[in-house]
Amino acid sequence: MIDLIDTYWLYFLVGQYPHGPLGGLALTLILAVLGLLFAFPLGLVFGIARVSPWRCVRWPVSALIQVVRGTPLLMVIFWAYFFLPSLTGQNTDQFWTMLTALVVFDAAYLAEIIRAGIQGIGKGQTESARSLGFSYLDAMRLVILPQVVRNMLPSLVNQFVATIKETSLGYIIGLTEVSFIATQINTQVLTKPAEVYLLLGLTYFILCFGLSRFAFWLERHHQQRTLAKAHA
Amino acid sequence: MTPLFDLDLLLTGTYHDWLVAGLITSLSLTGISLALALPLAILIALIRLSPVKVLQWSGFAFVEAIRNVPLLAHMLFWYFGAPELLPTALREWLYARNIEATSAIIALTLYTAAYMSEDVRSGIRSIPGQQFEAARALGFSFVASMRLVVLPQALRVTIPPLISQTLNLWKDTSIATVIGVAELMYQAAKVESASFRSFEAFAFASACYLGMSLLITGAAGWYQGRFPVRAA
Amino acid sequence: MIKIERVNKWYGSYHALVDITEDVAKGEVVVVCGPSGSGKSTLIRTLNRLEPIQSGRIVVDGVDAYGRHVKLNAFRSRIGFVFQQFNLFPHISVLENCTLAPTRLRGLKPSEARDEALTLLDRVGLAAKARAYPGELSGGQQQRVAIARALAMRPPLMLFDEPTSALDPEMVGEVLLVMRDLARDGMTMVCVTHEMGFARDVADRVLFMDQGKVLERAVPSEFFARPEHPRLRQFLSDIRTPFLQAA
Numbered sequence: 105m106i107d108l109i110d111t112y113w114l115y116f117l118v119g120q121y122p123h124g125p126l127g128g129l130a131l132t133l134i135l136a137v138l139g140l141l142f143a144f145p146l147g148l149v150f151g152i153a154r155v156s157p158w159r160c161v162r163w164p165v166s167a168l169i170q171v172v173r174g175t176p177l178l179m180v181i182f183w184a185y186f187f188l189p190s191l192t193g194q195n196t197d198q199f200w201t202m203l204t205a206l207v208v209f210d211a212a213y214l215a216e217i218i219r220a221g222i223q224g225i226g227k228g229q230t231e232s233a234r235s236l237g238f239s240y241l242d243a244m245r246l247v248i249l250p251q252v253v254r255n256m257l258p259s260l261v262n263q264f265v266a267t268i269k270e271t272s273l274g275y276i277i278g279l280t281e282v283s284f285i286a287t288q289i290n291t292q293v294l295t296k297p298a299e300v301y302l303l304l305g306l307t308y309f310i311l312c313f314g315l316s317r318f319a320f321w322l323e324r325h326h327q328q329r330t331l332a333k334a335h336a
Numbered sequence: 337m338t339p340l341f342d343l344d345l346l347l348t349g350t351y352h353d354w355l356v357a358g359l360i361t362s363l364s365l366t367g368i369s370l371a372l373a374l375p376l377a378i379l380i381a382l383i384r385l386s387p388v389k390v391l392q393w394s395g396f397a398f399v400e401a402i403r404n405v406p407l408l409a410h411m412l413f414w415y416f417g418a419p420e421l422l423p424t425a426l427r428e429w430l431y432a433r434n435i436e437a438t439s440a441i442i443a444l445t446l447y448t449a450a451y452m453s454e455d456v457r458s459g460i461r462s463i464p465g466q467q468f469e470a471a472r473a474l475g476f477s478f479v480a481s482m483r484l485v486v487l488p489q490a491l492r493v494t495i496p497p498l499i500s501q502t503l504n505l506w507k508d509t510s511i512a513t514v515i516g517v518a519e520l521m522y523q524a525a526k527v528e529s530a531s532f533r534s535f536e537a538f539a540f541a542s543a544c545y546l547g548m549s550l551l552i553t554g555a556a557g558w559y560q561g562r563f564p565v566r567a568a
Numbered sequence: 569m570i571k572i573e574r575v576n577k578w579y580g581s582y583h584a585l586v587d588i589t590e591d592v593a594k595g596e597v598v599v600v601c602g603p604s605g606s607g608k609s610t611l612i613r614t615l616n617r618l619e620p621i622q623s624g625r626i627v628v629d630g631v632d633a634y635g636r637h638v639k640l641n642a643f644r645s646r647i648g649f650v651f652q653q654f655n656l657f658p659h660i661s662v663l664e665n666c667t668l669a670p671t672r673l674r675g676l677k678p679s680e681a682r683d684e685a686l687t688l689l690d691r692v693g694l695a696a697k698a699r700a701y702p703g704e705l706s707g708g709q710q711q712r713v714a715i716a717r718a719l720a721m722r723p724p725l726m727l728f729d730e731p732t733s734a735l736d737p738e739m740v741g742e743v744l745l746v747m748r749d750l751a752r753d754g755m756t757m758v759c760v761t762h763e764m765g766f767a768r769d770v771a772d773r774v775l776f777m778d779q780g781k782v783l784e785r786a787v788p789s790e791f792f793a794r795p796e797h798p799r800l801r802q803f804l805s806d807i808r809t810p811f812l813q814a815a
């Protein structure tokens with residue numbers, strides 16, 4: 105196992121970079137970060153639309169979210185892979201294909217987190233903001249959303265973990281993220297598949313477990329702070 | 337001249353047969369994995385709730401080790417890695433049979449069980465400790481108290497999240513494509529490459545995934561309406 | 569200041585407000601009381617259109633509240649509303665709670681809004697807490713901030729929906745004191761409250777509601793000394809023996 109790591113660690117971490125495109129664990133992380141970063145504003149808009157008092161906004165967005173949540177990510181990736189080029193009129197490489205699929209998929213899940221967050225803020229907050237004369241959108245922007253975003257920090261970290269795991273599906277369209285690289289290493293070594301894939305699993309585990317513990321800590325910390333304030 | 341959307345291709349002929357076979361495989365994967373995962377999940381939940389520290393800890397380690405690694409990496413490990421660890425005779429025996437489906441089912445079962453065990457555990461914990469104490473005070477053993485008093489109550493809290501895990505399982509079967517299980521996604525890709533009718537093939541697969549997802553979501557809604565959680 | 573004409577409201581098939589007609593003059597203080605579920609909150613919430621009505625007319629400060637062309641947000645910004653549950657914004661400081669609406673809706677400069685807010689906070693006795701967050705205050709303090717926040721919009725009219733009901737008994741006094749102070753300064757006020765001492769000393773008129781109807785209206789001395797409606801007599805004797813009610 106040691107010589108495996110010794111020979112392939114750099115390939116595992118960054119792919120062929122700098123002699124070729126960036127790949128490996130670095131690509132996995134970049135995809136996850138960008139995916140969540142772009143998905144967040146979209147999820148915010150969708151989440152607000154989900155609780156909108158106007159049906160013509162609420163219904164189409166709810167339907168879209170239902171469809172995405174009822175579809176496997178792999179399916180979304182396939183659609184992006186086969187139809188993004190005809191939509192944009194140019195060849196889309198694997199990176200952008202995967203990023204697009206991730207953003208659409210994550211936005212639907214974030215929207216549900218945000219919807220739950222908005223509904224978790226008591227009705228009294230909206231009512232008192234409206235009573236002061238704020239419009240619906242101002243009440244959302246100035247009073248409700250700042251609270252929602254603060255409360256959802258742990259959920260965001262958990263969604264980041266989910267996104268890291270989701271990037272592994274880039275494998276199927278030949279994206280050189282870390283699972284794909286592991287398979288490349290496996291075909292080169294040929295004799296140690298169990299070790300290669302255990303190392304892959306271990307890598308994901310360290311990353312994701314660390315982050316989920318962080319989310320757990322955030323949640324506890326947040327709860328304690330709210331409790332302390334309530335008792336003050 | 338070929339039509340814009342060739343419905344006939346989906347309704348009759350070889351391609352139709354391929355796709356339907358894929359759908360049946362996906363449903364079987366879901367059914368078998370669910371049947372195996374449920375008892376395993378309950379077992380893990382009980383282990384995590386047992387008074388023995390070592391058991392608690394190993395349950396925790398199992399759940400976290402599985403949840404923090406993408407399903408794709410699990411599949412790759414069970415398909416490429418694990419057989420190598422087996423004695424040669426057993427391995428040959430396995431390879432002569434359906435090793436793809438077997439690895440997929442193992443991965444899906446473990447992955448689903450890890451998530452489900454968390455739902456079962458929080459379901460059990462939602463039942464106040466006095467219920468358990470009251471049962472013990474009447475003379476029931478630990479196991480009998482769980483089986484007769486705590487579990488029936490916990491079921492109502494637990495079934496809805498378990499149904500939503502089943503939805504995840506259904507969508508996750510698509511990942512078995514990666515190791516060559518001839519399920520729905522795999523067959524859709526096969527039809528695509530044989531006929532170049534990518535739109536029809538993926539539309540069929542998407543419709544199947546979505547339809548089944550809606551059924552499962554509907555079941556969750558029905559259950560919550562039929563068996564609301566009652567407080568004493 | 570307020571004209572309520574034949575207002576009816578239903579929640580589904582439940583008739584929550586039955587043919588209400590009332591007037592409140594400028595500078596008048598009106599207390600509304602009545603048993604729980606009688607429609608007091610519903611009534612006061614229709615005055616700034618937090619609840620829709622099905623028929624009738626409400627005119628506040630010359631504006632037809634349910635008129636088709638009313639600018640709802642501007643209309644509401646001229647009516648102070650104080651809730652039972654305070655509803656301060658927990659993510660910003662006490663001072664920011666009081667400057668948020670004035671800077672955004674009255675177009676005040678931050679420094680002006682700050683000075684005004686500090687004056688108001690001083691008036692409710694909480695200038696020292698300007699930098700604190702709502703979660704760090706007691707219930708009575710929070711409610712006083714909520715009053716200051718509403719006053720910061722300089723409304724000619726204040727509505728109170730059971731402002732002291734969610735408070736521990738020892739904090740009721742400090743909030744009532746602020747309200748008395750407002751009344752003395754000539755503010756037009758409609759207060760839903762069960763504080764009969766406040767009603768007796770401060771109100772110009774007391775209304776008694778039951779089952780969506782206003783059953784009795786009188787100046788406080790009449791209201792308490794010669795209650796006419798049997799249900800009002802029952803109600804008054806109930807709240808004078810609170811432990812019976814609690815049992």
Ligand SMILES: Nc1ncnc2c1ncn2[C@@H]1O[C@H](COP(=O)(O)OP(=O)(O)O)[C@@H](O)[C@H]1O
Nearest residue numbers: 579582584602603604605606607608609610611
């Ligand atoms: N949103 C609502 N939907 C249905 N019924 C309601 C709603 N709000 C209040 N009600 C009903 O209307 C009646 C009056 O309520 P409310 O005005 O809150 O009473 P009060 O403030 O006098 O205690 C009650 O019977 C209550 O159950």
Ligand SMILES: [Mg+2]
Nearest residue numbers: 608609610730
């Ligand atoms: Mg009320």
